Amino acid sequence: MEIVLSGIRPTGDLHLGNYFGALRNFVKMQDDYKCNFFVADYHSLTTHPHPEDLRINVKKILSQYIASGLDPEKSTIYVQSDVPEVCELYMLMNMNAYIGELERTASFKEKARQNPDNVNAGL
Numbered sequence: 435m436e437i438v439l440s441g442i443r444p445t446g447d448l449h450l451g452n453y454f455g456a457l458r459n460f461v462k463m464q465d466d467y468k469c470n471f472f473v474a475d476y477h478s479l480t481t482h483p484h485p486e487d488l489r490i491n492v493k494k495i496l497s498q499y500i501a502s503g504l505d506p507e508k509s510t511i512y513v514q515s516d517v518p519e520v521c522e523l524y525m526l527m528n529m530n531a532y533i534g535e536l537e538r539t540a541s542f543k544e545k546a547r548q549n550p551d552n553v554n555a556g557l
Contacts, residue, residue: 438467441474441514444491445481448498461503469509471499476514476524480545480556528555 440460442452463469473495475488483491492513499511514520536542536555546553 435466435468438463438469439472440470441472441477442495443474443478444488444495445478445483446491447494448502453502457499457502457504460509464505464508471504471509471511473499473513476520477556480552480554481549482552531555 438460440456442448442456448457460469460471473492475492478488478491496511496513500506504511537546
């Protein structure tokens with residue numbers, strides 16, 4: 435069975451864009467793939483959230499995942515920061531990611547344009 439890995443940043447409540455762009459497909463994939471869905475709380479740190487807001491939003495996203503139809507019996511659902519290996523892998527990958535490579539990545543370029551005062555490898 436093929437593996438799916440995807441996450442959503444906890445920057446607030448999920449909205450229709452999240453549902454139609456991702457969650458609806460997540461729910462469909464649960465029966466055909468080995469699915470791992472996470473709350474990308476480390477990824478949200480690039481926008482400098484307030485710690486209390488982040489904590490609350492992580493819980494919201496988890497509950498909204500379940501409410502949207504993600505089934506913990508069919509998929510693995512977790513919070514990114516609960517897995518220490520994420521930081522270990524991030525460190526190793528950052529040591530091998532050169533600025534030229536980052537600048538050629540579409541998502542990096544888009545986020546750098548949106549946040550010109552906060553350009554970092556975490557983008």
